[in-house]
Amino acid sequence: MSTEAERGIADNKPDFDFHGRALDNIFDEYEEILAKRPVGHSEKYGGFWYIAKSEDIFNAEQDPDTFAVGPSMILPSFGTDVPLIPIDIDPPAHSDFRKILLPMFTPMNIKKLEPGMKETARQLAEEVLSSGEVVDVSAKLARPMPTIIFSRLAGYPEEDWPIFDRWIDEIIYERTAKPETAYAAGRELNDYFDRLLDEREKAGPDAAKDDLIAQLMKAEVKGRKLTREELLSYCYLLFLAGLDTTAWAIRSALWYLAGNQKAQQQLRENPDMIPGAAEEFLRTLSPVQAMARTVKTDTVVQGQELKAGERVVLVFGAGNRDPEVYEEPNEIKIDRENNRHLAFGGGIHRCLGSNLGRAEMVIAMEEFLKAVPHFERANDAEPWHGVGPLTLKIGA
Amino acid sequence: MGEIYVDGARCQGHARCWALAPETFEIDEEGYGKVIPGRENSGDELNVRKAIRNCPERAILERSDDEAPAKNEEVATS
Numbered sequence A: 001m002s003t004e005a006e007r008g009i010a011d012n013k014p015d016f017d018f019h020g021r022a023l024d025n026i027f028d029e030y031e032e033i034l035a036k037r038p039v040g041h042s043e044k045y046g047g048f049w050y051i052a053k054s055e056d057i058f059n060a061e062q063d064p065d066t067f068a069v070g071p072s073m074i075l076p077s078f079g080t081d082v083p084l085i086p087i088d089i090d091p092p093a094h095s096d097f098r099k100i101l102l103p104m105f106t107p108m109n110i111k112k113l114e115p116g117m118k119e120t121a122r123q124l125a126e127e128v129l130s131s132g133e134v135v136d137v138s139a140k141l142a143r144p145m146p147t148i149i150f151s152r153l154a155g156y157p158e159e160d161w162p163i164f165d166r167w168i169d170e171i172i173y174e175r176t177a178k179p180e181t182a183y184a185a186g187r188e189l190n191d192y193f194d195r196l197l198d199e200r201e202k203a204g205p206d207a208a209k210d211d212l213i214a215q216l217m218k219a220e221v222k223g224r225k226l227t228r229e230e231l232l233s234y235c236y237l238l239f240l241a242g243l244d245t246t247a248w249a250i251r252s253a254l255w256y257l258a259g260n261q262k263a264q265q266q267l268r269e270n271p272d273m274i275p276g277a278a279e280e281f282l283r284t285l286s287p288v289q290a291m292a293r294t295v296k297t298d299t300v301v302q303g304q305e306l307k308a309g310e311r312v313v314l315v316f317g318a319g320n321r322d323p324e325v326y327e328e329p330n331e332i333k334i335d336r337e338n339n340r341h342l343a344f345g346g347g348i349h350r351c352l353g354s355n356l357g358r359a360e361m362v363i364a365m366e367e368f369l370k371a372v373p374h375f376e377r378a379n380d381a382e383p384w385h386g387v388g389p390l391t392l393k394i395g396a
Numbered sequence B: 001m002g003e004i005y006v007d008g009a010r011c012q013g014h015a016r017c018w019a020l021a022p023e024t025f026e027i028d029e030e031g032y033g034k035v036i037p038g039r040e041n042s043g044d045e046l047n048v049r050k051a052i053r054n055c056p057e058r059a060i061l062e063r064s065d066d067e068a069p070a071k072n073e074e075v076a077t078s
């Protein structure tokens, strides 16, 4: 057995973090670890090894037997200790759960939602335009758009939408500073879905409804229906995965464009460049900077031993800036062509909502650029990350 | 380049192939990619090369050179 010191834990990167304010300067941190210590140990969140290089992350994702997701991919937890379906489920059970919703998220199916998405984005963009000269576009566009689009797809009643932002803020954004608040909100969210499922059960199967909740309620795994616990876990995860990520993705794209007039004008004049630009924003400013795994059998990455039972964090955001993969990795080039990035993860847990997330991002940018002739940042202190305010000066 | 195909064991349904080269790739009911029958020899077309380079799972392979990911795979350019 090697001692901790021999394994390099003692003098590693004990403060490495990928949440909250740590994200302010994370790109400098990535550059440093990619160059000097592509696998290292942090003391945060109970201790974990981070993996920063693109190739190493790819390999770990292709090897779920060595890098399992249980007990949870989410570190620190999302206000619950219940394993979330399908994100925290390992093979063989994982694919049974995932299969239920795969057909709902194919690009062809997402295409059917596009007219509705366009209409929503157009209305929100026009509201921004009519709200005055200085507007918080996070509150007015980036957050409401996914709430409206995803809630309709999922089947969350419209009268419930106003409370969603608070649950997301408390569960996702306060989970490190105020874990009790996150867990309390987590219980509220769980109770909400418990009530919603009761109501849906009482209403009986409704032929007109083909939303996600209906799909989950009628689905079978191994010849049986999902239990209430399983339904709650799935609903809980979809809520957190489907709303906040996309809001961040839209906000960060607008944040970049507000600070880069040339790129803004280029996309306004050439909307066919928007899908490519979206990929570049996902690569460089992604809402999911990292996800956790647990080592199942001893292994070695970049010469570093990792022991069974240890936690590992795949730092997608660092892999996406790996100089071995991307030319000038820290430059945001909206016309970058080779852009095989890790923003949606990969392997068996590839983001189920990637086609939806992409479509929402692209449509939000298209409609916003079309409606708003010019915009710039009104407050340079607002960070690139998160779903907090993004105040823009809106001009003619 | 020889005939191309999507390796079903690697493909995880990111649909980048279809987004970048819809004339060569189609997506099945569960979201997985495959080469449209008759388009196996389009591996040298620009859009198809882009799809190969952008497939996150490196799942688009060349038949003649089985198991090795199709060309351009490791090139770090942009």
Ligand code: HEM
Pocket: A061, A073, A086, A087, A088, A098, A238, A241, A242, A243, A245, A246, A249, A286, A287, A288, A291, A316, A342, A343, A344, A345, A346, A347, A348, A349, A350, A351, A352, A353, A354, A356, A357, A358
């Ligand atoms: C731009 C927006 C989004 C980004 C960047 C994103 C990113 C991610 C990432 C990185 C993972 C983990 C993959 C891994 O560890 O390999 C993931 C998983 C997942 N995402 Fe997303 N996501 C986004 C939007 C969405 C949306 C809109 C949904 C809606 C349903 C969604 C549902 C899921 C689900 C269900 C999983 C778990 C898949 C599994 O375990 O099989 N995501 N996402």
Ligand code: SF4
Pocket: B006, B010, B011, B012, B013, B014, B015, B016, B017, B018, B031, B032, B033, B054, B055, B056, B057, B058, B059, B060
């Ligand atoms: S891009 Fe790759 S992983 Fe995605 S559907 Fe096409 S072949 Fe499959």
